[in-house]
Amino acid sequence: MKNTKFPDRIKNLRNYLNEEKIDAIIISNEENRFYFSGLRSSAGYLFVTLNDLYLCTDFRYTELATSQAPGWKIERITSRFDWLPKIIKDCKVSTLAFEAEFTTVNTHKFLENTINNSNLKISLIPTSDIALKFRAIKDEEEINLLMKAIEIGDKAFEYTEKNIQVGMTETEVAWIFEKSVREQNAESISFDTIVASGKNAARPHHATGESKIESNSTIIIDCGAKYHGYCSDLTRTIVLGEANEKIKKIYDIVHMAQLAAIDLVKVGMTGEECDSIARKIISESGYGDFFGHSLGHGVGLNVHENPNVGPKSKYVIQNNMPFTVEPGIYLQDWGGVRIEDIVIIRDNITQVLSKAKKINL
């Protein structure tokens, strides 16, 4: 049997099984399956015990699995859990965990029926947030892929900023970004690009549409690229034409809040503590009521993942845990400003991974 691609990731999972006295876990979530096995596939399961690794997938992926997931026993499956009873018996499993946040009620029922119909005595244990907890801290391979995704997203943003014009629709601007991402060989954008001009910029989650880009007001562009599964996430606020004093003032507050959080965040802080650095500056400037979302979130195989860096988050920030720092101020009938970078602390030193230039107002 060849070595697996990610022995440390599997070791983490087995430590968990060991500590919880669980014999095996079924991993069903798509990103989690990729994270542990190295195979990207739209369907299938991993079955992991302290001694064995099974990758169960259908005919579309069995050939690929052999090359992309070395060290795993490949099982070709034809229906949902036909593969399970034999493996449970072979591995002498009596406690079996599953991902309760990704398993539907119907699938769970199938799982129970399969076990009952095979006369197996198994305790099914619902678990949550197991792989997601490990995934918050990235290894070298992940950091390199994430940095590549960020580089592609940064370049595509700068290309977009060069080509955006007053009168274009938001959708047209989003498409300029997306084309640039794809022409740099990224697999896709990492989420629907937000382009919000004028009053639309007052909505943090504005749905990009047919509104036209306006001059002399803020334009928020929130965008990302996906590279080998890893997601970048960047926000810049720009102005075409003149930025008046109010725009300059609000931009400076948001920017100062962002720089302060990046400057002061440390390993061991909670998400809440990091959030409060930026929130305090915005509140003391009188705009506390207009920063209605969290300061940031982790990024990786999902564009939003652990840690949550927000007002109630007890999540502890650690080395090699990339996350966004994205304060904003949103004023109805006026517009908004948001500035977002991805940062990471390595050997207790904070690095800003995003390099896209910010505007000089």
Added chain:
Amino acid sequence: MKNTKFPDRIKNLRNYLNEEKIDAIIISNEENRFYFSGLRSSAGYLFVTLNDLYLCTDFRYTELATSQAPGWKIERITSRFDWLPKIIKDCKVSTLAFEAEFTTVNTHKFLENTINNSNLKISLIPTSDIALKFRAIKDEEEINLLMKAIEIGDKAFEYTEKNIQVGMTETEVAWIFEKSVREQNAESISFDTIVASGKNAARPHHATGESKIESNSTIIIDCGAKYHGYCSDLTRTIVLGEANEKIKKIYDIVHMAQLAAIDLVKVGMTGEECDSIARKIISESGYGDFFGHSLGHGVGLNVHENPNVGPKSKYVIQNNMPFTVEPGIYLQDWGGVRIEDIVIIRDNITQVLSKAKKINL
């Protein structure tokens, strides 16, 4: 209260509640929420009783919901089921259905806890395939949107076919298709485009990659566009250079099988019966073992939905139920041929909605 956008769709759902003696249903699936309400949103729930319609969504969508989902009471939600107890009491609900194929074990647990913590006496009823069953038969608005999606996909395919060249990578060809789709104002492609050249064409679900387009062998392009939520799906097999006798022979068998199925399919047939028309021709030509997938599937808000048109399907084909007809023959180390159109029977007359030209070998 304004009229809802889709009264017939809601009537179907209420007939179901009535027949099953269920007081209310929670609709959580994204496409199903759009189907009944008219609002496209990434999160939220519909709560439907015989008398009331509630659309529960977060701050990002409440404003949009007011305009896009007329006739629904809009509830702004802040956590998963905070909105539920009051509505259950107001509507005097005692039996409550939910979509068991789209609700995770964790969400179901939250639902149970919310009900228990509010001292409500509710029977929770798992249901499956309710909306999906209605969605198989399309109304006029849906057929028009689907036809538009097909038109965009057809044009993008023909553009791709004009521009494909020997030596390009499969990924480059897929990108030509996608750019054309997007530049026609479709929202996206409807699934990852399959471009499979040479031996790769022997794999029906080949993952488009860096392989180069070859001459004198078959190239399968399986592609679709998404327009206002509706998905098209088209496959053509082309050859750059010379098609030898074997290619011509296999292409003709697949094409004949496809035309026969389109010619003979009738309202009232099962999916299995329709599938067997094409399968018989391929089997009698000696290639029965090399057509390893179903003849077709329904298309709509999902690119794969009811009806299943395959070997074991008892699904009955009806008027206004669009589906694909896509026989194929795949020979390892040689390549493959697949030809796919979307057809619909209207007033008992079969129409081929796909118009992209087929090759003349």
